Amino acid sequence: MTFKxxxxxxxxxxxxxDPRWVANPYPIWDDLRERCPVAHTERYGGGWFPTTHxxxxxxxxxxxxxxxxxxVVNHNKFPEGAPPAPMGGAxxxxxxxxxxxxxxxxxxxxxxxxxxxxxxxxIRDLCAKHLDALKGQEYFDAGSQxxxxxxxGVITRMLGFPEEDEDLFREFVHLVLDLIDLPTEQRVxxxxxxxxxxxxxxxxxxxxxxxxxxxxLLNVQVGGKRLAPEHVRGTMVLTLVAGIDTTWxxxxxxxxxxxxxxRDLERxxxxxxxxxxxxxxxxxxxAPVTMARTLKDDFEFHGCAMKKDDWVLLGxxxxxxxxxxFEDAGQFIIDRAHNRHAAFGLGIHRCAGSNLARLELRVxxxxxxxxxxxxxxxxxxxxxxxxxxxxxxxxxxxxxxx
Amino acid sequence: MKVVIDRELCxxxxxxxxxxxxxxxxxxxxxxxxxxDGSLDENTVEMARLAQANCPEHAIFIEE
Numbered sequence: 001m002t003f004k005x006x007x008x009x010x011x012x013x014x015x016x017x018d019p020r021w022v023a024n025p026y027p028i029w030d031d032l033r034e035r036c037p038v039a040h041t042e043r044y045g046g047g048w049f050p051t052t053h054x055x056x057x058x059x060x061x062x063x064x065x066x067x068x069x070x071x072v073v074n075h076n077k078f079p080e081g082a083p084p085a086p087m088g089g090a091x092x093x094x095x096x097x098x099x100x101x102x103x104x105x106x107x108x109x110x111x112x113x114x115x116x117x118x119x120x121x122x123i124r125d126l127c128a129k130h131l132d133a134l135k136g137q138e139y140f141d142a143g144s145q146x147x148x149x150x151x152x153g154v155i156t157r158m159l160g161f162p163e164e165d166e167d168l169f170r171e172f173v174h175l176v177l178d179l180i181d182l183p184t185e186q187r188v189x190x191x192x193x194x195x196x197x198x199x200x201x202x203x204x205x206x207x208x209x210x211x212x213x214x215x216x217l218l219n220v221q222v223g224g225k226r227l228a229p230e231h232v233r234g235t236m237v238l239t240l241v242a243g244i245d246t247t248w249x250x251x252x253x254x255x256x257x258x259x260x261x262x263r264d265l266e267r268x269x270x271x272x273x274x275x276x277x278x279x280x281x282x283x284x285x286x287a288p289v290t291m292a293r294t295l296k297d298d299f300e301f302h303g304c305a306m307k308k309d310d311w312v313l314l315g316x317x318x319x320x321x322x323x324x325x326f327e328d329a330g331q332f333i334i335d336r337a338h339n340r341h342a343a344f345g346l347g348i349h350r351c352a353g354s355n356l357a358r359l360e361l362r363v364x365x366x367x368x369x370x371x372x373x374x375x376x377x378x379x380x381x382x383x384x385x386x387x388x389x390x391x392x393x394x395x396x397x398x399x400x401x402x
Numbered sequence: 403m404k405v406v407i408d409r410e411l412c413x414x415x416x417x418x419x420x421x422x423x424x425x426x427x428x429x430x431x432x433x434x435x436x437x438x439d440g441s442l443d444e445n446t447v448e449m450a451r452l453a454q455a456n457c458p459e460h461a462i463f464i465e466e
Contacts, residue, residue, distance in 0.1 A: 105431065112432035113416060276420065280456075338455040346458060350413040355432060358416075 004043075004181070014041045014049050016073070016290070016313060017181065022387045029318040030330070038304050044073050047311030048304060051318045053325035053342065055302065059293060059312055060347040065301075066293035066312060067096050068349060072176065072389060073292045073311050076184040083234070090238035091231055093291075093349060100348060102222055107235060107352050110216055116355040119154070123360055126153045127367035134371075139378055142255045142368070143396040150364050151247035154356070155240060160212030161201055168197065173245045198233055213239065239353075246288050247357045249392020250343075251364045253286035256393045257332065258369070259377045264334045268365075269373045277335045279362050284341035285332045287317040290389040291345060316342045317391065374401035403442040404465045405450045407434050411461035421456060422449040434461070 007018045010028050015021065021028055032039045033051040041047050050056055059066050069088045070077065088094025092103035109115070130149045134140050152166040172194045179187060201214060209215045217232045227235075258265040268278055293312040300306070319342045323329040327338070344351035351357065377383070378399040386392050405425060407418070414433040418426040425446060426434050442450050442464070454462040 108414070108431040112430060113419070113428050280417075337452065340456055340458045340460075342458055344415060344458075347413060350415060350458075354414075355416055 011036050011039050012041070013043070014039045014047075014313075015043050016049075016389065017387050022385050022391075025317075025391070026321060026330075029315065029321060033318070033322060038302065040304070044075055044311055045077050045309070046307060047073065047313060048301075048306060049313045049315060049318075051315060051322070053319040053322040056314055056316060056319040056342065057346050059301075059314060060342075060345060060349070063097055063100075063348065065296055065299045067296050068100070068291075068293060069094055069096065070294050070311075071292050073313060074187075075181070076187075077294070077309055077311075083230070087228075087231060087234065090234045090241070092235075092352070093238050093242065094234070097348070103231065103235070104348070104352065106217070106220055106222060106227065110213055111352050111356060113355045116359055119158075119356070120359060120363060122157065123150070123154055123363045124367060126150060127364050131367060131371050137400075139397065139399050141395055142259065142375075142398050143252045143393050146368065147252040147255060147364070147392075147396070148248050148394075150251055150360055151244045154247075154360055155243040158213050158243075158356075159201070159236060159239060160205065160210055160214050165197075169240055169244055173241055176241050194237075198236055201236075202229075202232065242351070243353050243356070245386070245390045245392075246351075247353075247360050249288035249386065249390050250283065250286065250357065250361050252392045252394070252396060253288065254282040254361065254365055255368060255398075256377070256383065256396050257282065257286065258365075259375055259396060259398050260380065261332070262374075262376065264332070265369070265374070267334055269369050272366075274335045275362060275366065277337065277339070279358060279365070280339045280341060281332060281334055281336045282361065282365075283343035283358075284320045284326070284336070284339055286391075287320050287341065287343035288390050288392050289343070289345070289351070290315050290317060290391075291349070292389070313389075314345075316345055372400045375399065376401065403447055405436055405440045405442055405454075406463050406465065407436055408461045408463065409433070411459045413459050413461075415458050417456045417458070418453040418462060421453045422446075425450055426453060 007013050007015050011032055029051050037051045039049040069085050071093055083089035086096050086099035092100050095103050130146055152169050156163055156166050175190050205214045205218055217235055291314045293314055295306050295308050295310045297308050321329050344354040375398045378397040382395055382397050384394045386394055412433045418434045419428050425437060427437050429435050450464055454464060
């Protein structure tokens with residue numbers, strides 16, 4: 001890891017990898033929202049961080065000025081050989097209109113509620129399998145021994161990859177999302193095994209087509225033509241990267257919350273009918289995902305002189321804590337009835353996998369509390385949080401009660 | 403009273419048909435659609451209002 005100067009003032013020098021931000025970003029965001037409300041930094045080649053729900057929504061909906069070509073902030077904005085617009089490296093998340101709409105229409109039918117809801121029994125079995133392994137243990141890690149297995153298991157099955165490759169994917173995702181401070185010449189070669197893996201899987205699916213998302217992408221036609229190979233590959237990368245770390249983080253944060261808030265755990269165990277509301281409040285309060293945009297041109301945004309190619313860190317989790325948008329925004333209310341949260345983003349890039357993520361989150365919590373009606377953090381100090389644009393606990397050491 | 407979804411604003415968050423499945427359904431892309439002509443009575447208007455209050459894109463409108 002390269003050395004970084006500590007942040008003096010997040011308003012003028014924000015860094016989302018600063019240890020204080022990683023450990024507990026909410027007081028920082030609340031402070032910035034009152035003081036700025038758009039924070040600036042010279043780091044990463046220059047960037048902005050809006051903190052109000054209204055501004056986050058405005059930028060998410062302004063595809064004229066803000067591009068999605070790059071969505072993960074790093075030090076090498078447009079390196080040579082970067083995937084070109086309008087597709088970007090992982091369509092449709094990295095695509096801008098009008099190509100975006102084409103790529104999104106390809107993806108959405110495969111992730112619609114009707115298709116996704118049919119996976120519920122499989123997801124339940126997967127959760128049960130991992131919970132069986134914890135039987136009889138008083139102490140275990142609900143992050144590394146449970147939460148982190150669920151979404152890789154689901155995505156692996158969805159893409160039609162061998163189940164034994166799940167561990168590989170966690171490593172790949174770490175590479176994309178966590179290691180943003182590595183210099184380009186060190187970072188790029190690390191992707192080579194992933195590229196080769198996908199090539200192997202695509203070849204295998206071309207030879208042996210089957211009923212999974214990979215075969216769907218290889219066969220789907222737009223305007224009478226199959227998708228370009230880089231489109232298929234990019235969407236597979238997106239599915240893997242966006243479908244694993246995110247949901248695993250949401251499951252982890254929810255279990256961490258329940259382990260540290262016994263009254264909420266008790267309510268959820270005794271009143272299963274509030275599960276739907278609870279899932280939305282977990283998503284609002286612990287929204288894992290922050291996305292980025294880059295400026296297409298110089299643009300004046302609410303008095304901020306944004307420059308072409310500047311980053312904008314689009315803090316959906318910060319928007320979810322804005323008191324102007326939510327009553328008692330800083331309170332976790334397990335049965336909150338009015339909850340217009342932005343955990344899955346806003347506008348045309350709404351998370352394509354949101355139906356699947358929500359299902360995984362609900363089933364993972366239901367199955368967990370079915371086995372363990374009482375549990376608490378065994379060592380609150382041992383909980384570590386992921387660094388980068390996907391926030392969630394990596395370790396959740398708990399003790400289960402009888 | 404009638405409930406409508408603005409198809410331009412809807413991005414398929416799926417909140418409406420989860421909250422009020424008797425009033426809303428989804429299309430092949432997962433975007434929300436109103437079932438039938440969207441007419442509401444005193445039994446259904448509260449559910450429609452609840453769905454409206456949970457739509458992240460403010461895409462649901464209730465016409466008096």
